Amino acid sequence: MPYRAFLIVGLWFVSACGSGGSGNGVVGPPPPNVLTVTVGGSSVCTNVDEVCTQVTICRPGTSVCQTISDILVDTGSIGVRIFGSVLSIPLQQEIESPGHLVGECVSFVDGSALWGAVQLADVVLAGEPAVTVPIHVIAPTFAGQSSSQNPCNSVVDSDPLMAGFNGILGIGLFTHDCGTICEINDNNNLYFSCVASTCGSIVAPLSTQVQNPVWLLPSDKNGIVLTLPNVPAMGAPALSGSVTFGIGTAPNNSPPPGISTFSTDQNGFLTMIYNGTTFAQSFIDTGSNGYFFPDSTLPVCPMPLQDFFCPPAAANLSATLLGVNGRQAAVSFQVANTATLIHTGNAVFNNLGGPSSTFDWGLPFFLGRVVVVGIEGQLSTLGTGPLYAF
Secondary structure, eight states: OOOGGGTOOOOSSOBBOOOOOOTTSOOOOOOTTEEEEEESOOSSOOSTTBEEEEEEEEOTTSSOEEEEEEEEEETTSEEEEEEGGGOOSOOEEOEEETTEEEEEEEEOTTSOEEEEEEEEEEEEOTTSOOEEEEEEEEOTTGGGOOSSSSTTSSOOOOSHHHHTSSEEEEESSOSBSSTHHHHHOTTOSSEEEEETTEEEEOOOOGGGSOBOGGGGSSSSOSEEEEEBOOOOTTOBSOEEEEEEEOSSSSGGGOOOTTOOEEEOOTTSOEEEEETTEEEEEEEEOTTSSSEEEOOTTSOBOOTTOTTSBOOSSOEEEEEEEEOTTSOEEEEEEEEOOHHHHHTTTOSBOSSOEEEOSSOEEOHHHHBTOEEEEEOBTOEETTEEBSEEEO
């Protein structure tokens, strides 16, 4: 799903889950910096390997709030995006000048796109304090547009069932979804000023851009720790895990001993070496539902699964991951026959894969691992982001 320059990466399928409990076996609420995520069991987040959660949206400075479930957790994108059709509270519209409404278009790797208004909201993540931040309210008819005629120059997702989620929680490597590019370039084709039904691309100051809500938190702002259990080779019907906010800011978010840190470049990319070929624009992304990479020796599935691999037997593979900081590691992974996996009826797999021009380490990479995402410019016990650690 990206505009890769803006690190909006990924939707093929998604979901995840977190929980907390007390030592006496009685389940209690999770700590305030822990967000529960789940894969499977949803009527909206129905794609395999789709990790979802819930987010509370409020009118700024008020207690008028709404908790919205089935929100895709995406470490490959930035910002909160909510379908207007599921949002029942009015928010403050961002304007470029009197009568000029600010809208946004984002496009994704799978060819889908989202269009809608940029509005101001208080966002509450788990038990953390509310943060006031511009969010993207998805609405194909915003500013007189339609699903087929809009500034995205693409057919945009019109409703949650079409998209497979009620919204996106983009908590990746960066603070803003565009950054300085959109501050200086009025032809960014991401932010638009709309008068009546006419929309034109505009510069967008950092303060009005859609932002990562984590970096606005008072103390747990330097990144996240994502923890998901592993599943058997033939998958599982569901799982739950957690996103813990902050890196080394509380007793429950200290990175585990021996974890390796991989700094990314300024665009959030790592380098991958696979079968003797180097891929410089590789990334790690919960918003992708498989391992996506180039390998002409692995047979592609027949339609309608043509975006995935269907090897006759599970393939055991390995790639070398390199960070900008010089750290490297060999990562072993498996890719099984997608058609066989899907026929199990399970919702989460650790060996789903498909063809791509570069390396996209999707949700299977996170299963059975603790993965840390360090936000750009933020210092933690692992260094200054942007970085990944596992």
